[in-house]
Amino acid sequence: MELRPKLFIVTISLLTAFAFVSLSVDCHYAVAQSSSGKSKKAKTDESATKSDNVLVTFVEIGAAKCIPCKAMQPIMKAVEEEYKGQVKVVFHDVWTPKGRDDAEKYNIRMIPTQVFLDPKGKEYFRHEGFFPKDDVVKVIKMQGVK
Secondary structure (H helix, E strand, C coil): CEEEEEEHHCCCCCCCHHHHHHHHHHHHHHHHHHHHHHCCCCCCCHHHCCCCCCCCCEEEHHHHHHHHHHHHHHHHHHHHHHHCCCEEEEEEECCHHHHHHHHCCCCCCCCCEEEEEECCCCEEEEEEECCCHHHHHHHHCCCCCC
């Protein structure tokens, strides 16, 4: 057998496997939504933003052992210190039982994911993957943080 037909068969097999996995994940979320009767999307999280001056709640969803998530830790700490009283930083570890629930609540597809909430707890911005500090600052300043 020549190389080209073998390569074609391997490519088709990989694409089929990828499609199957993608569909099974989507079906899992659809079943979870239909069985509860509610959407699993993030609802307003007023408890996370209940403070007099908090303009933004910066929710980081990741894992303590995830390398890109670890790289976000100093950024989260710096933002929390520099914008104390204006920005609240919250971290959810998806590899814990509570964190898994939070990941589902915020409809997380990958980690790390950053979700930014306004003072009413409504999501106004989301980013997936590592997010440099300068970009985080631009996003929080969208809500009037100085």
